[in-house]
Amino acid sequence: MKDSMLEKLNPAQREAVATNSGPLLVLAGAGTGKTRVVTFRIARLISKGIKPPRILAVTFTNKAAGEMQERIGELIGKRDEDDVPEISTFHSLCVRILRRQIDKLGYPKTFTIYDSSDQDSVARRVLREVSVPTSSLQPRELLFHISQWKSKGIGPQKASSHAVTDKEHLAAACFRRYQGVLKTSAAVDFDDLLLLTEQLFASHQDARTAEAARFDHILVDEYQDTNATQYRIIKSLASAHRNLCVVGDDDQSIYGWRGAEVEHILRFRDDWKEAKVVRLEENYRSTDAILSLANRLIRYNKVRHDKTLRAARPGGEKPKIRQFPTEADEAKQVVADISRRIQDTHAEPNDFAILFRTNEQTRAFETELRSQDIPYVLIGGMSFFDRKEVRDMLAYFRLVVTPEDEPALMRVLNTPPRGIGDKAREALLHEAVKNSCPAWNVLPKVRQLPDFSSKAADSAVQFLELIKRYQAAFKKGSLVDTANQFIREIGYEQEIKRTNPDDVDAQESRWGAVQELVNALGEYEGKRKRPSMQKFLDSIALAGREMERDKDKQLKRNAVVLMTLHAAKGLEFPEVYMVGMEEGILPHHRSVNDGDNVDEERRLCYVGITRAQERLTLSFPLTRRKWGKARDTKPSRFLFELTGQADNPHAGPPAHHLKTAAGKKKTVSTGQSKAGHKKKTTAGSSKPAKKLVSKKLAKFPKKSSSKKRT
DNA sequence: GCACTGACCGTTTTT
């Protein structure tokens, strides 16, 4: 990269990019060119003579990592696989460290990574073993507490001293056992990846220095979402050279529920006293009309760095607020609107994003998009890797790599059925617990267990032989060929046919998924220099739902994007639809009821609004079906805040204004005009604004917005 | 040991 490229940046951005060494804090609002600064900075360091592998950039999602990699590639030209900066998520970074060092903590190097369903099965087992009825502590709750502790760096030994409620004490007691099961199963969960890395650094100075010495420069994106463990890992890695650049925005902190603490970004200079601070406050992404809504909304948050983003793009189309009778109508009209825009304007499907608070909301929109033949991508949600047949195959693969993996063993021990039933399975587990060894180690001895019939024992031994044979085979031959042979020998295709006797569609779809998985393995194998099943499984565990196969990529390149607000962080779209803007959804009722998390919901809303570049539509249905029954909804409080209608709830916006606005224009427009209306009619009503507005809005359901602007 | 049936219950967000 040439220094002349710095001219493309504004002074603040240039300052951030051109700082060569020492700690640097970039406080960057939404759309101020954060990612650009990070990528330019990396490119510049390389041009100043830093070897690319000496640079570590940490991102929050795999998607962000991939995009950054691509942009840096554009800036510095394509390089050899071994001569690029390490750009990864916290979790991938920790996996790499642990694959090198975990034996120091007494784990085998072939550990597996458990996903939430594996965790769930461990939790259930633990609760049963200590005979805790699920009425006093549910597996979910246990996992929730464990995860909370782990994200604060609290291990099983320390947990009980942090427990307050009865459930927490119970959970703390189970925590030790849970961790024990994981260890004997040679497994780590997502939180362990971070926690164990931190523990490794704390207890093994040599490992810490060795890992820290790999890098000269560290950059962390989305720093506001860093939790205590992540913070300490970064501190360990950067403390020697102190070339640490963190970039973030406290207004976009939306992972508090996962242990993220905004304090880390607010108190950066406590630990890095000489840190330079650069603020980016000029927003290039959104029009002024959109940005002023966002600014108005976020001011309702009490605790924040006070800052106001300036819009570099004046004017713009006024954002719309729309309401519909039901959520089905909402989906229909939003999709119709998109379809119309694609036909009438130059807009392409990938100019649009539909953003949700919860994954469950996507269904209606998917159906609608499919029936309108508009291509779409659903980010997150139920993925290919959640399908039963895919999970089955992956369990077989996992077992080959890590036979101690108990959930994998339990999953496939009798899939397809080979006569090993509940009784035998219980006996196997019981024996494993008794000897505190992996269930796998019991398999050779099942003939001695009275609860194993000779038939079950025969099957178990045969199963053992099968896995052992393929352990050897996968080490020698090509992954794909071996996998195909493995699957044939398992007899999975016949099993699919047997369990779906009259449903050819289901048979094809299931078997197709198995073949897709093998294809993915093939693509992986073709791309890597040193492919291994273990690394393939790692990438699925870490990237999982975002892992796209090349074929999908082509297909979905130009598609409407459906995703949650959380998943939308860091992205931008010309046209954004935020749907389900109602109380109970955004803010989510769990955030309102269990604690004071409305501020985080407000930030979530803020993140959504600031994704939009040109055009923003907020909508909600007047009723929502839940468990088969339709229930009335209330518009989200954020709608009142961002339109300025919540400032004085007792004066409230006048009825006649809303009537005209909603009736004539068939849309409640937002923006500057509001102030005028509001002023001249404050005398109108003594009712709280919310009630009034919601009532008035309710009178004009299902009217599509007109083109009229204010 | 295995498949089918009805009662129950109710998901925030993610690596």
Added chain:
DNA sequence: CGGTCAGTGC
């Protein structure tokens, strides 16, 4: 409404 799980019959 739709997925999960315990209980029942073969």
